[in-house]
Structures are given as structure tokens and as C-alpha cells.
Amino acid sequence: MSQVENNQSISTQGNEASGGRLDIQWTEVQAWLLQIVRRLREVFLLQPVTVALSLPAAVISLVLRALVVALGINWLVNRALRQAASAMLGILAGALGDIKINLFGHLLIWAVLSTAAAAGLLYWSAGRERLHVSLALLSDVQWVPVLGGAVSVVLSVFWWPLALVALLMGIIWGQVLFAQGLDELDLPYRRRVLVQTATAAVTALLFWLMAEKAVMDLMKYNLPW
Amino acid sequence: MELSQRIGRVSRILLCLGLLFLLTGCGAVVRQTIFIEPDGSGHIEIKGTDQVSDINEYAGGVEQVTAKIQESLLPGWSLEVTRQGNDVTFILRRSFATREELTEIFRTSMGEDVAVDWVVEQTPFYQAQQLGKLPVYQVWAPWAVKAVQQLTNQSVVESVSSYVQWPGQEARRAQEEEFFTQQRDIPRLEIELDWSPRETVRRARLSGLTGDDYFMPVKEWLSGLEGAQVEEGTEPGSYEVSFAGGMAPWSDTVPTVTQANAFWNLTAVTDNTSMFVRWLGDGVRAEQLIYKVIGSGYMSANSPGEPPAWYKWPWPRRTTQEADLSGIMEGEMIVWYFYTPRPALYAVWGTIGLAMAGFIVAIPLAIRRRDAILRALKAGGERVSEVVQAQMAEGSATRMTALSLGQRLKALVTWQPLPPAAPLSQSLVSLGLCCLVLSAMIYAWVRSLYNSLISLAMDLGAGRADLPDLGFRLFGWTLLILCLSVGLTLAVLYPVSGRRFFPALSSALADAHWTTIVALLASVVLGRIWTPCYLAALVGGMAWGQAVLARGLADSAMPFTRRLAVQWVAGIMSMFAPLIVVVLGLGLADKLL
Numbered sequence: 155m156s157q158v159e160n161n162q163s164i165s166t167q168g169n170e171a172s173g174g175r176l177d178i179q180w181t182e183v184q185a186w187l188l189q190i191v192r193r194l195r196e197v198f199l200l201q202p203v204t205v206a207l208s209l210p211a212a213v214i215s216l217v218l219r220a221l222v223v224a225l226g227i228n229w230l231v232n233r234a235l236r237q238a239a240s241a242m243l244g245i246l247a248g249a250l251g252d253i254k255i256n257l258f259g260h261l262l263i264w265a266v267l268s269t270a271a272a273a274g275l276l277y278w279s280a281g282r283e284r285l286h287v288s289l290a291l292l293s294d295v296q297w298v299p300v301l302g303g304a305v306s307v308v309l310s311v312f313w314w315p316l317a318l319v320a321l322l323m324g325i326i327w328g329q330v331l332f333a334q335g336l337d338e339l340d341l342p343y344r345r346r347v348l349v350q351t352a353t354a355a356v357t358a359l360l361f362w363l364m365a366e367k368a369v370m371d372l373m374k375y376n377l378p379w
Numbered sequence: 380m381e382l383s384q385r386i387g388r389v390s391r392i393l394l395c396l397g398l399l400f401l402l403t404g405c406g407a408v409v410r411q412t413i414f415i416e417p418d419g420s421g422h423i424e425i426k427g428t429d430q431v432s433d434i435n436e437y438a439g440g441v442e443q444v445t446a447k448i449q450e451s452l453l454p455g456w457s458l459e460v461t462r463q464g465n466d467v468t469f470i471l472r473r474s475f476a477t478r479e480e481l482t483e484i485f486r487t488s489m490g491e492d493v494a495v496d497w498v499v500e501q502t503p504f505y506q507a508q509q510l511g512k513l514p515v516y517q518v519w520a521p522w523a524v525k526a527v528q529q530l531t532n533q534s535v536v537e538s539v540s541s542y543v544q545w546p547g548q549e550a551r552r553a554q555e556e557e558f559f560t561q562q563r564d565i566p567r568l569e570i571e572l573d574w575s576p577r578e579t580v581r582r583a584r585l586s587g588l589t590g591d592d593y594f595m596p597v598k599e600w601l602s603g604l605e606g607a608q609v610e611e612g613t614e615p616g617s618y619e620v621s622f623a624g625g626m627a628p629w630s631d632t633v634p635t636v637t638q639a640n641a642f643w644n645l646t647a648v649t650d651n652t653s654m655f656v657r658w659l660g661d662g663v664r665a666e667q668l669i670y671k672v673i674g675s676g677y678m679s680a681n682s683p684g685e686p687p688a689w690y691k692w693p694w695p696r697r698t699t700q701e702a703d704l705s706g707i708m709e710g711e712m713i714v715w716y717f718y719t720p721r722p723a724l725y726a727v728w729g730t731i732g733l734a735m736a737g738f739i740v741a742i743p744l745a746i747r748r749r750d751a752i753l754r755a756l757k758a759g760g761e762r763v764s765e766v767v768q769a770q771m772a773e774g775s776a777t778r779m780t781a782l783s784l785g786q787r788l789k790a791l792v793t794w795q796p797l798p799p800a801a802p803l804s805q806s807l808v809s810l811g812l813c814c815l816v817l818s819a820m821i822y823a824w825v826r827s828l829y830n831s832l833i834s835l836a837m838d839l840g841a842g843r844a845d846l847p848d849l850g851f852r853l854f855g856w857t858l859l860i861l862c863l864s865v866g867l868t869l870a871v872l873y874p875v876s877g878r879r880f881f882p883a884l885s886s887a888l889a890d891a892h893w894t895t896i897v898a899l900l901a902s903v904v905l906g907r908i909w910t911p912c913y914l915a916a917l918v919g920g921m922a923w924g925q926a927v928l929a930r931g932l933a934d935s936a937m938p939f940t941r942r943l944a945v946q947w948v949a950g951i952m953s954m955f956a957p958l959i960v961v962v963l964g965l966g967l968a969d970k971l972l
Binding site for chain 1: 915927933
């Protein structure tokens with residue numbers, strides 16, 4: 155068992171005392187959030203991960219990440235749409251300041267479904283007893299591209315290839331972390347590769363389907379701008 | 380689209396030539412269709428429709444025309460006449476079994492001087508043949524026209540004048556002027572000829588020549604005419620040509636072949652130019668518009684204003700059937716394909732395929748055999764034959780590299796734990812093979828895309844002959860660019876990984892490249908089954924590649940931060956290295972050339 159797993163086992167002992175009854179105190183939530191922040195800080199700073207995530211903290215982290223991704227991509231799409239309209243229509247751009255489409259629902263469904271699929275794959279491969287470790291790993295893997303995306307947005311102001319590089323770096327970083335984490339879970343080689351490949355493939359597949367559905371919905375109803 | 384479907388579709392291209400055909404002294408619409416099956420067989424169908432009243436007036440009636448055509452039919456042709464209301468349709472049919480027979484039909488039916496030119500487009504998998512530039516006039520059945528002409532007994536001038544006197548002529552002329560007014564961007568050559576049917580051409584004025592490219596050939600052509608004196612006109616780009624003693628004798632009312640040729644040659648000189656010819660004669664004012672368009676210009680030029688359909692074609696005056704009209708209709712000639720298998724290429728590709736299959740089968744067997752030999756050697760070597768021992772001793776580096784590479788690829792594709800990092804030489808060979816396979820895949824993909832674009836362009840009216848062929852050089856260039864970009868990637872990665880970890884890095888990079896190839900193949904195959912799988916397979920393949928790369932680097936005991944840096948640089952270089960190579964190559968070429 156790895157050091158991270160040991161730490162995580164110790165830190166989750168306190169949460170099992172409630173006897174299955176849902177009795178969440180605000181201080182517990184604060185503690186989980188603190189765990190998430192500390193862990194993400196270590197991940198983002200490329201430091202060895204010492205902060206373990208309890209199961210609720212990992213779930214909260216994943217949910218938060220899904221929300222951030224849905225909000226962020228929705229904002230990006232609207233921004234790109236406004237820029238495209240501005241570029242195409244020139245002087246009329248001012249009149250299009252309120253251009254807006256709402257993809258948040260579709261994106262949130264996509265993020266939640268893809269995360270659930272990845273969690274299911276990890277549950278199948280790593281087992282129930284190591285679920286919290288797997289979900290913590292998934293949280294790291296999913297937050298890193300978010301950081302890459304945020305940097306990408308900032309860099310896109312200067313030069314678009316830099317934005318592409320930042321996004322690519324974020325994605326690769328996530329994949330490296332995933333490979334490293336699956337390695338530490340002591341999974342057989344084939345299962346490690348399968349989980350990593352299938353997670354990416356399912357995410358892409360769901361993205362395609364949800365994008366398709368979003369476009370169909372937008373065409374079906376009046377565009378909300 | 381499957382190749383077989385493409386063959387079926389293309390071979391049934393409807394070759395509709397909407398021509399005004401002076402079958403009976405006035406306008407008849409003639410449509411020629413050639414049906415071609417994938418095996419090269421098919422039939423030609425020439426359908427001419429005219430009004431019964433016109434035929435009665437100019438050709439003595441439908442029955443007489445039918446009998447005359449029937450009498451003139453060449454062997455193998457059949458005639459069918461159908462009437463509907465005031466319209467009568469003559470349908471000529473001729474079957475053929477092979478492409479060679481179709482060529483022979485052209486020769487026997489249209490004359491020995493018809494140059495049937497087959498343009499061959501070669502691809503690795505099939506050979507597409509298309510009919511080259513063939514004047515539309517020669518594709519008609521001139522013998523049928525001649526037969527009908529014998530019935531009309533009208534002079535050319537009368538025929539043309541009767542056309543000019545059609546109802547609505549003035550309105551059409553106004554449309555014509557409006558059309559040319561709108562098309563200011565299209566170079567236009569206007570020629571006015573003063574001539575008399577009984578005398579000679581006296582004066583010609585050419586105007587609208589706005590560029591030197593058009594000036595010199597036209598001027599040279601005019602100067603070469605017998606008795607011609609060329610002077611520059613008062614307007615820019617205009618010439619006055621006078622003929623002392625006449626340009627050439629006009630036999631009665633029929634322009635000679637030479638004169639007709641002169642005009643058509645002029646048309647060829649003013650390529651992609653509309654040409655407006657006014658014939659001024661004794662009491663007869665006939666106008667002929669020759670609007671020559673090529674490729675997509677046909678669509679763009681005709682869409683605004685929607686000129687009458689007869690603008691798209693030269694008025695086929697009866698006299699012109701004996702002239703060499705080559706050059707007029709080129710670009711408007713609709714082409715068709717023959718897809719014929721290329722036995723030699725099939726043999727080559729089949730051999731390559733068999734070799735690859737043999738390679739795939741032989742490698743595991745060889746690996747198993749090698750393992751057995753190694754076990755035997757380890758056990759003492761008594762059971763190993765001398766021959767096998769000699770083979771082991773003499774095992775060439777190439778053979779051993781191939782064996783190791785095959786073993787590695789097999790483990791990679793079957794998701795088995797990979798062997799330890801391969802030697803640098805083997806990794807470089809592996810990367811080279813990757814570039815080769817990727818080049819072939821990219822070439823096949825671009826080729827497919829290009830063929831789709833060609834089909835689209837042809838649907839829009841472009842002639843196949845006007846679309847450049849995508850040569851096999853693309854494969855070579857792609858291979859060169861990929862090889863250079865891989866070399867560039869390795870060069871950039873060397874300082875990142877350090878000399879110690881470079882062999883492990885190369886090995887892992889080669890493995891990751893192979894996963895890309897497998898992912899691309901899976902993407903194509905799965906994407907055909909369900910479109911969303913395109914993206915899923917690609918993204919999954921990318922993740923797989925990253926996993927393999929991470930695993931390979933981890934096995935080399937490289938520190939985590941350096942592994943991450945290597946993967947970052949490798950990923951970025953994989954995306955940008957081909958672009959960098961292309962930009963650098965273009966810059967170098969620009970400097971050298």
C-alpha cells in the first residue's frame with residue numbers, strides 16, 4: 155500500500171463513526187474543502203502528494219470540477235461566439251453585446267456522466283476498498299486540465315498558439331498523473347492501460363453526443379439571444 | 380462512400396448536353412447521354428426533341444425525317460421516334476461492350492479524324508480513365524444531321540436569319556446586353572466583321588482586348604492572314620483589320636472551313652474569354668455568341684442575371700459541322716470515369732500485403748523459436764542442432780532487430796507489459812517505420828478527401844480535365860516532413876531527457892507513435908460504424924499513447940518532473956514539429972530559389 159493510501163486510510167477513519175447516518179457538520183465540509191485545496195496546491199506545484207482525500211472530499215472535488223468545467227466551457231463558447239460575431243459583423247458588434255447561448259445544462263450532464271463513467275471504471279479496476287484513493291486520483295487528473303484551460307484562456311489574449319500549447323500541456327499533465335496514479339494502485343498493466351484509454355474514450359464519446367444534442371436542441375428551439 | 384458505390388454512381392453519370400441543334404432548320408434540343416457500367420459496357424443515347432410544326436415547315440414532316448434518318452443509320456444504331464403533343468423526339472441508341480468499342484464508335488460514327496483522347500489518372504488502387512477534351516460537335520451524330528439537312532434546302536443565311544427572327548429576339552438581345560454589362564470582370568472580345576455573302580470580308584474591328592496576353596497572339600494571328608493589314612484602333616485594345624482583295628473567298632453563302640477555323644482558333648487564343656461575334660451581311664444581321672467558360676467560371680458567370688439557356692452554347696450553325704470546332708466546347712464537355720483495376724499494381728500491393736501478413740505470422744513463430752533456442756542454450760545446448768546454433772551465432776543485426784521490434788509491437792497491441800526499453804538503433808528503425816505507415820495513411824486520407832472534392836466540383840459543372848491530378852509525390856513529401864519532424868522532436872528532447880535517458884525516451888516515443896497509428900486505424904474503422912467513435916478512438920488512442928510513454932519513462936527511473944517535462948515537450952513537438960518543418964522548408968526553398 156502506498157504512502158498516500160496509508161494517509162488516506164487514517165484520515166477517513168473519523169468519517170465512519172456516524173454509523174451510516176447522514177450527519178454532516180459544517181466543520182466537516184470545511185475540512186473536506188481544505189483537503190481539496192491543499193491537495194490541489196500540491197498537485198499544481200508538482201510536489202509529491204501528501205494530503206489524502208476522504209471519499210466525501212473526493213466526491214465534492216469531482217462535483218466542483220464538473221461545475222467549473224460546465225461554467226467555464228459555457229463562458230468560453232459564448233465568448234468565442236461574440237468574438238466571431240464581432241469579427242464577421244464589424245461595426246455591428248456593439249449591437250451584439252448581449253449574444254448568449256446557454257449550454258450549461260448540457261455541459262454539466264456531460265461532465266457528470268463522464269466523471270461517473272471514469273469512477274465506475276476505477277471502481278471496477280481498483281475495487282471498493284480503494285475507491286476513495288481512486289476518486290482522489292481522478293480528481294487530480296481532472297483538475298489539472300482545468301488549470302491548463304484557465305492558463306490557455308489567459309494566454310489566448312496574447313497569441314493563440316500559446317493557448318493551444320497550454321491546453322495540450324494540461325491534458326498531457328493529467329494523463330501523466332493518471333498513469334502514475336494507476337501505477338501506484340498496483341493494477342495489472344493491461345488494466346491500467348484499459349482504464350486510462352477507456353476513460354478518455356468515454357469522455358470524448360459523451361462529449362460528442364452531448365454536443366450533438368446541444369446543437370439539436372438549439373436548432374429545435376429559438377436561440378436564446 | 381465505398382469504391383463499388385462510387386464506381387456505380389460515376390459510371391451512370393448522366394451526360395446531358397443541352398444543345399441547340401439545328402436539326403430541322405431551327406432549334407431542336409439535343410441531349411446526349413452515355414451510360415457506362417463498371418465493366419466498361421453501356422450504351423449511347425442521343426435524344427433530339429423538336430416541335431412537329433417546325434419539322435413540317437422546314438423538313439417536310441416527321442415521317443420524312445424519320446425515314447431519312449433510318450436510311451442513314453450506321454450499323455449498330457437504332458432509332459426510336461416518340462410523339463407527345465406537338466413535340467417529337469428522335470432517340471438514337473448504340474450499345475457497346477467495352478471502352479475500346481466505345482472509342483471505335485466515335486471513330487466510325489463521327490469520323491476518323493476524331494481524336495479520342497483518354498486521360499489516365501493513376502492511383503495505387505485503381506486506374507480512372509476519362510474522356511479527354513472532345514469537341515461536342517463531334518460527339519453529335521453528324522451523319523444524322525447531314526441526312527436531315529438534305530431535306531431542308533435552305534441556305535445558311537436563311538437558316539440563321541430565321542433564327543434571328545424568332546419571337547422575343549429583341550428581348551433576348553436586351554438580356555444579352557444586360558448580361559455583359561454585369562459581367563465587367565470577364566474579359567470580352569468583340570469582333571465585328573463587315574462582309575458580303577457574295578464578296579469578301581472587308582473590314583474587321585476587334586475591341587475589348589485589355590491585356591498584353593491577349594494582344595500579341597491575336598495580332599500575330601491577324602497579321603498572318605493573307606492580305607490582312609492590322610492597325611491599332613482609336614480605342615485602347617482595339618484593332619482595325621482591313622483585307623485588300625478579301626480575306627478568302629466565301630463560297631456562296633457558306634464560310635469555308637479555313638475561315639471557320641480562324642474564328643475557332645481565335646477563340647482558343649482568347650481562352651476563358653467570352654467572344655461576341657457580329658456578322659454583318661447583305662440585309663441579314665445575324666449574331667452569334669460564343670461564350671467560352673471553363674470549370675467553375677461557368678457557374679459564376681451564368682448565375683447572375685440568368686441569361687437564356689441558349690447563351691451557354693454557340694449557336695450550332697449548320698455550316699460549322701464541317702469545321703474543326705475543337706477548342707470551343709472544351710471545359711464544357713462532361714466527362715466520365717472508367718474505374719479499371721490495375722493488375723500490376725494489385726500484384727504489387729498484394730505482395731506487400733502478403734509480406735505484411737507473413738511478417739505478422741512469422742514474427743511470433745520466430746520469437747517462440749528464439750525463446751526455445753535460448754531455453755535450450757540455457758539448459759546446456761545439447762539439444763540445439765548445429766544449424767540452429769550457427770544461426771544464432773550468425774544472427775544478423777537486422778534480423779534480430781526485426782524480431783525484437785515485432786515482439787515489442789505485439790506486446791503493445793495486445794496490451795501486454797512491454798519489454799525493457801529497446802536499443803536506440805531499434806527505436807530509430809521503429810520511428811522510421813512509423814513515419815512510413817503514417818505517411819501512407821495521410822496520403823490515403825488526403826487522396827480520399829481530394830476525390831470527394833473532385834466529385835463535388837464535377838457536380839458543380841467543372842470538367843475533370845481542368846482539375847489537377849494529385850500525384851504520388853504527396854506521399855514522398857509527407858514522409859519527408861514526418862521524418863524531419865521526428866528528428867526535430869528527438870533533437871529537442873535530447874537536452875530535456877539527458878544522454879542517460881535518451882534511449883529509453885526514444886523507445887517510449889516509438890511505442891507512443893505506434894499507438895497513434897493503431898488509434899487512427901481504429902478511428903477510421905469504428906467511425907464508419909458509428910460517427911461519434913471517430914473522436915472517441917482518437918482521444919482514447921492519445922490517452923493510450925500517453926500511458927505507454929509514461930510507463931516507458933517511468934521504467935527508465937527518470938524523475939517525475941523530468942518525465943512530465945519530457946511528455947510535455949514530446950506532446951507539443953508532435954503537434955508543432957511538422958508545422959515547423961514545413962515553415963522552415965518553405966523559407967529555405969524561398970531563399971534558395
